Amino acid sequence: MKNEITEKAKNILKKHGIQPSVQRIKILEYLLINRTHPSADEIYRSLCAELPTLSKTTVYNTIETLVEKGIVKPLNIDSRELRVDAIIEPHAHFRCMECGKIYDVEIEMPDYINKKVGDGHLVKAQDLYLEGICNSCLKKNEKK
Amino acid sequence: MKNEITEKAKNILKKHGIQPSVQRIKILEYLLINRTHPSADEIYRSLCAELPTLSKTTVYNTIETLVEKGIVKPLNIDSRELRVDAIIEPHAHFRCMECGKIYDVEIEMPDYINKKVGDGHLVKAQDLYLEGICNSCLKKNEKK
DNA sequence: ATTCTTGCAAATCATTTGCACTTTA
DNA sequence: TAAAGTGCAAATGATTTGCAAGAAT
Numbered sequence: 001m002k003n004e005i006t007e008k009a010k011n012i013l014k015k016h017g018i019q020p021s022v023q024r025i026k027i028l029e030y031l032l033i034n035r036t037h038p039s040a041d042e043i044y045r046s047l048c049a050e051l052p053t054l055s056k057t058t059v060y061n062t063i064e065t066l067v068e069k070g071i072v073k074p075l076n077i078d079s080r081e082l083r084v085d086a087i088i089e090p091h092a093h094f095r096c097m098e099c100g101k102i103y104d105v106e107i108e109m110p111d112y113i114n115k116k117v118g119d120g121h122l123v124k125a126q127d128l129y130l131e132g133i134c135n136s137c138l139k140k141n142e143k144k
Numbered sequence: 145m146k147n148e149i150t151e152k153a154k155n156i157l158k159k160h161g162i163q164p165s166v167q168r169i170k171i172l173e174y175l176l177i178n179r180t181h182p183s184a185d186e187i188y189r190s191l192c193a194e195l196p197t198l199s200k201t202t203v204y205n206t207i208e209t210l211v212e213k214g215i216v217k218p219l220n221i222d223s224r225e226l227r228v229d230a231i232i233e234p235h236a237h238f239r240c241m242e243c244g245k246i247y248d249v250e251i252e253m254p255d256y257i258n259k260k261v262g263d264g265h266l267v268k269a270q271d272l273y274l275e276g277i278c279n280s281c282l283k284k285n286e287k288k
Numbered sequence: 289a290t291t292c293t294t295g296c297a298a299a300t301c302a303t304t305t306g307c308a309c310t311t312t313a
Numbered sequence: 314t315a316a317a318g319t320g321c322a323a324a325t326g327a328t329t330t331g332c333a334a335g336a337a338t
Contacts, residue, residue, distance in 0.1 A: 019312075021318065040302080055320040060303065076220040076273070080328095081302060094265050105262035109254060112274060118249035120279035121238050129220070129271040130256060135264035163337075165293065184327080199295040204328065224303095225327060 005029050016069040026051060027062045028071070028086075037075060037083040037093070037102045077102060077129050093127070096134035103134060149173050160213040170195060171206045172215070172230075181219055181227040181237070181246045221246060221273050237271070240278035247278060 009028040013020040026047050031038070038046070044059045063084055066072035075083040077093050083102065085093075094103045112123040133141070153172040157164040170191055175182070182190070188203045207228055210216035219227040221239050227246065229237075238247045256267040277285070 019317070021311085023319075053320075056302095057304085057320055058318080061319080074223065076223045079218065079220045079226060082223060092261075094262060094267070096265070097268065103262060103265060105265065107254075107256070107261055109272075110252075112251070117236075117251055117274060118238060118247055120282070121240070121247060121249065121274075122276045122278075122282060123238070123274045124241065124276035125274070127273045127275075128253075129273065130261060130265070130267045130269070131271075132266045132268035134266075138264070138266060163292070165336085167294075197295075200327095201295055201329085202293080205294080 005032055008032065012071060016071060018065055018069060023051060023054060023058050024062050024065070026054075027059060028066065031066075031072060031084060031086040035086065035104065037077075037085050039078070039081045039083055041081065043084075075102075075127075092130055094130040094132065094134065096137055097131055098133055098137040101134060105130065149176055152176065156215060160215060162209055162213060167195060167198060167202050168206050168209070170198075171203060172210065175210075175216060175228060175230040179230065179248065181221075181229050183222070183225040183227055185225065187228075219246075219271075236274055238274040238276065238278065240281055241275055242277055242281040245278060249274065 006025060006029055009025045009032060010020045012028060013024055018024065027043060030043055030046060034046075036042075040056065040059050040063060043063075044054065044056050047054055047059075063072065063074075063082070067074055067084075071087065073085045073087050075085055075093060077083060077095050078100075092105045092107055092109065094105045095101075096103070107128075109128055112126050114123065116122055150169060150173055153169045153176060154164045156172060157168055162168060171187060174187055174190060178190075180186075184200065184203050184207060187207075188198065188200050191198055191203075207216065207218075207226070211218055211228070215231065217229045217231050219229055219237060221227060221237050222244075236249045236251055236253065238249045239245075240247075251272075253272055256270050258267065260266055
């Protein structure tokens with residue numbers, strides 16, 4: 001049911017003390033359903049049909065709120081634009097150099113959170129970014 | 145000697161088949177000396193005194209050339225602007241959430257290069273980005 | 289002489305800001 | 314009704330592009 005996710009989004013917002021406006025619910029819902037690390041623009045364009053009056057400002061405002069509350073994580077993996085990621089499990093991100101798609105990848109890696117690294121710098125967050133050719137592009141290239 | 149680094153920069157350019165113009169030498173020289181992951185603007189401002197006619201376009205052009213040839217690596221660790229890193233040793237990057245400074249950190253981590261991860265995606269480059277409070281900010285905070 | 293390089297000025301594009309209008313508690 | 318949320322329009326700021334002048338082979 002779509003209603004379930006709507007309820008889930010609404011509950012997450014309430015739990016974090018964020019007023020569950022229609023726009024915020026739809027945006028969070030979109031992030032929960034589409035685990036594709038969308039950009040602000042992608043979110044905006046995808047929701048325009050449902051919410052014709054939606055503005056990009058609201059998308060940015062909402063992302064900011066969600067990031068502040070730790071519901072969503074901003075990714076810098078794309079230098080052109082912000083990507084956001086609904087936080088579920090810690091994972092690495094793989095970016096395909098050919099098609100630009102970004103995949104979640106679950107691999108083990110050392111956990112540095114709350115440890116000190118280098119010259120005594122305390123780690124609060126870590127991110128492993130991988131780049132290369134994704135499975136689907138590899139297959140495409142074989143065919144040529 | 146400063147001349148040594150100038151020569152080094154010139155040689156790197158020649159080795160990669162890049163014409164060693166004054167601008168390119170100075171920019172690469174700056175990157176070799178200042179291992180601080182400068183932004184295009186920082187490079188530009190720092191070299192303006194020496195090269196009064198330098199334009200930002202040339203800085204961007206040169207960075208692009210250096211990146212293409214694999215002499216320099218673009219970092220996405222700062223979402224606002226591009227940072228570049230003269231490639232010497234593989235290392236992680238630590239970004240201080242307070243002062244925004246970016247440090248090189250040498251820590252061991254699994255090497256995924258040329259391995260397949262997740263759903264068969266071939267890794268060609270990897271980057272570990274750490275965030276937290278740097279040593280110097282930690283000390284500052286203690287004093288308060 | 290032809291090709292590469294530089295750099296000004298204008299264009300682009302993601303993101304931010306100012307502000308007036310609307311909604312909600 | 315006061316406070317929070319929305320969204321238009323303009324501003325900002327990093328990067329890119331078009332192009333003409335200059336330098337190198």
